[in-house]
Amino acid sequence: AQSVTQLDSQVPVFEEAPVELRCNYSSSVSVYLFWYVQYPNQGLQLLLKYLSGSTLVKGINGFEAEFNKSQTSFHLRKPSVHISDTAEYFCAVGPSNTGNQFYFGTGTSLTVIP
Amino acid sequence: GAVVSQHPSRVICKSGTSVKIECRSLDFQATTMFWYRQFPKQSLMLMATSNEGSKATYEQGVEKDKFLINHASLTLSTLTVTSAHPEDSSFYICSARVPQTLYGYTFGSGTRLTVV
Numbered sequence: 234a235q236s237v238t239q240l241d242s243q244v245p246v247f248e249e250a251p252v253e254l255r256c257n258y259s260s261s262v263s264v265y266l267f268w269y270v271q272y273p274n275q276g277l278q279l280l281l282k283y284l285s286g287s288t289l290v291k292g293i294n295g296f297e298a299e300f301n302k303s304q305t306s307f308h309l310r311k312p313s314v315h316i317s318d319t320a321e322y323f324c325a326v327g328p329s330n331t332g333n334q335f336y337f338g339t340g341t342s343l344t345v346i347p
Numbered sequence: 348g349a350v351v352s353q354h355p356s357r358v359i360c361k362s363g364t365s366v367k368i369e370c371r372s373l374d375f376q377a378t379t380m381f382w383y384r385q386f387p388k389q390s391l392m393l394m395a396t397s398n399e400g401s402k403a404t405y406e407q408g409v410e411k412d413k414f415l416i417n418h419a420s421l422t423l424s425t426l427t428v429t430s431a432h433p434e435d436s437s438f439y440i441c442s443a444r445v446p447q448t449l450y451g452y453t454f455g456s457g458t459r460l461t462v463v
Contacts, residue, residue: 327450
């Protein structure tokens, strides 16, 4: 079985400060890893994904994430946040042996403070 | 890029009535679509997987007769909430797998259902 844990439900951060949103997963099979962003009353937008290759993945809007297999983590980072980054962020895993099913974390609400 | 259009974005209905939500793939053929439900401040929970031309596969605990899914064409999947009750109020999101991609999924913009 697969599961995703987002350790922080809410993260307030001042504008232009760095931020890290934490994500840990558990799985009995190899997984692919994703970060999605959701703005209020909207669907999900893919920020970045790790399928294979370099463990440091760069995404849109200046976000990046690092896959750490030994720690089963996939933390999301941004060196300098903007007001527009205020949103809900979801980490998700997808088992590589099915290619079909997402398991989402409970989300982290990022609030950027002016 | 691949886009899924979801309508309506918001709907308010009376208890006991039915509501239909549509998801349409605009520039690709979606043989498989997924329906998620999201409660306030919570994550997305997969409700069902619909495959074009066949019956949907429902996740455990999801009432098939209450949440009717139809995927009659390669570009359209619908979710009908039948005899809606206030506890069905939620945010519903569809997702489609983009063909010939590895884990390439696109999500609709969601439907906020409020049952009064």
